[in-house]
Amino acid sequence: xxxxxxxxxxxxxxxxxxxxxxxxxxxxxxxxxxxxxxxxxxxxxxxxxxxxxxxxxxxxxxxxxxxxxxxxxxxxxxxxxxxxxxxxxxxxxxxxxxxxxxxxxxxxxxxxxxxxxxxxxxxxxxxxxxxxxxxxxxxxxxxxxxxxxxxxxxxxxxxxxxxxxxxxxxxxxxxxxxxxxxxxxxxxxxxxxxxxxxxxxxxxxxxxxxxxxxxxxxxxxxxxxxxxxxxxxxxxxxxxxxxxxxxxxxxxxxxxxxxxxxxxxx
Amino acid sequence: xxxxxxxxxxxxxxxxxxxxxxxxxxxxxxxxxxxxxxxxxxxxxxxxxxxxxxxxxxxxxxxxxxxxxxxxxxxxxxxxxxxxxxxxxxxxxxxxxxxxxxxxxxxxxxxxxxxxxxxxxxxxxxxxxxxxxxxxxxxxxxxxxxxxxxxxxxxxxxxxxxxxxxxxxxxxxx
Numbered sequence: 001x002x003x004x005x006x007x008x009x010x011x012x013x014x015x016x017x018x019x020x021x022x023x024x025x026x027x028x029x030x031x032x033x034x035x036x037x038x039x040x041x042x043x044x045x046x047x048x049x050x051x052x053x054x055x056x057x058x059x060x061x062x063x064x065x066x067x068x069x070x071x072x073x074x075x076x077x078x079x080x081x082x083x084x085x086x087x088x089x090x091x092x093x094x095x096x097x098x099x100x101x102x103x104x105x106x107x108x109x110x111x112x113x114x115x116x117x118x119x120x121x122x123x124x125x126x127x128x129x130x131x132x133x134x135x136x137x138x139x140x141x142x143x144x145x146x147x148x149x150x151x152x153x154x155x156x157x158x159x160x161x162x163x164x165x166x167x168x169x170x171x172x173x174x175x176x177x178x179x180x181x182x183x184x185x186x187x188x189x190x191x192x193x194x195x196x197x198x199x200x201x202x203x204x205x206x207x208x209x210x211x212x213x214x215x216x217x218x219x220x221x222x223x224x225x226x227x228x229x230x231x232x233x234x235x236x237x238x239x240x241x242x243x244x245x246x247x248x249x250x251x252x253x254x255x256x257x258x259x260x261x262x263x264x265x266x
Numbered sequence: 267x268x269x270x271x272x273x274x275x276x277x278x279x280x281x282x283x284x285x286x287x288x289x290x291x292x293x294x295x296x297x298x299x300x301x302x303x304x305x306x307x308x309x310x311x312x313x314x315x316x317x318x319x320x321x322x323x324x325x326x327x328x329x330x331x332x333x334x335x336x337x338x339x340x341x342x343x344x345x346x347x348x349x350x351x352x353x354x355x356x357x358x359x360x361x362x363x364x365x366x367x368x369x370x371x372x373x374x375x376x377x378x379x380x381x382x383x384x385x386x387x388x389x390x391x392x393x394x395x396x397x398x399x400x401x402x403x404x405x406x407x408x409x410x411x412x413x414x415x416x417x418x419x420x421x422x423x424x425x426x427x428x429x430x431x432x433x434x435x436x437x438x439x440x
Contacts, residue, residue, distance in 0.1 A: 113396075226390070226392060238404075241401060
């Protein structure tokens with residue numbers, strides 16, 4: 001029954017797009033209403049609650065000293081995890097992360113890591129012995145589409161407002177986490193040959209696949225991920241990248257900069 | 267359709283703990299999604315197609331090699347397909363956009379971008395990227411990857427044609 005409804009809705013969505021419209025009245029390249037609140041969890045060293053339309057994601061950052069990786073003895077460590085908690089969607093099951101949870105965590109991680117947003121050299125306490133381990137935990141609270149962008153935004157907003165708990169471990173005064181860039185993730189789907197940014201749940205299920213592009217302040221791209229069982233033409237792919245970089249700039253300048261006080265120099 | 271990408275513990279410099287880790291879970295997912303668009307699954311209701319990719323020795327590009335092999339193996343198994351999927355990675359090493367990274371290039375390079383496509387329909391079915399590149403470099407890298415996929419496609423096609431001309435000859439055919 002739901003499959004039949006899906007097909008009817010898909011038809012409806014495609015027809016709307018052909019007439020230049022979206023199901024919730026947005027423009028093709030518009031995000032839904034976006035709110036970010038930081039420092040919402042006092043036990044965490046940094047946190048951000050992101051509302052993207054009806055999608056809600058809470059990201060918490062915890063830090064603790066630990067051993068570095070042998071090949072990077074002078075660098076801090078980032079560990080990202082995502083939980084698709086069952087209350088967020090009837091599609092989510094309790095238990096260890098499935099491939100969707102793993103993918104979400106790894107894409108969020110890649111955006112932060114590859115952009116160089118976190119200055120990992122500054123997270124070294126004692127070379128080869130002790131470095132700060134940064135745990136980024138994504139908690140999905142409501143799934144109404146586009147979890148990747150909401151989670152990635154939450155991660156960078158939380159990191160940029162995180163304090164390193166030096167005092168707790170007898171390592172001097174607490175410091176600001178050295179964040180020097182604001183990578184922004186923008187995901188799009190291709191419906192009827194149009195690039196639709198920030199797909200909601202209906203658009204996500206009607207489209208055969210999505211493309212995520214994470215870009216930085218200087219306009220460079222630091223991570224991409226195609227997901228879903230369909231394909232994209234090279235033209236749509238290139239167009240998506242251009243639109244995504246533009247949208248990222250808009251979000252960075254109009255929303256993230258209001259949340260994040262100041263950045264370290266790169 | 268199910269896809270399992272698995273690395274042998276001895277396939278890399280530092281021994282890998284056997285069993286699935288988060289990296290192989292993600293690779294299995296995106297590889298399955300790279301092949302699913304070409305499979306005509308309507309012919310197989312209530313059936314599963316299992317694909318197992320075992321990486322025995324790794325010098326980067328294992329997910330693309332796995333997809334190339336799986337695509338040929340599916341055709342060899344007689345599964346009806348809309349086209350072959352061909353895959354290759356592009357990267358940026360020392361400021362240059364290059365095709366098909368090796369291990370060292372992957373480790374010290376500035377970007378790695380695996381791409382899979384159905385050459386017949388010019389559809390990209392796998393695209394991942396990590397590193398740091400400008401939009402112009404991305405455009406060039408994608409074009410290079412597409413050209414690379416076309417070359418892989420010719421090799422896949424040749425492998426299939428060779429196999430079936432051999433078996434016909436054995437049966438005393440033409």
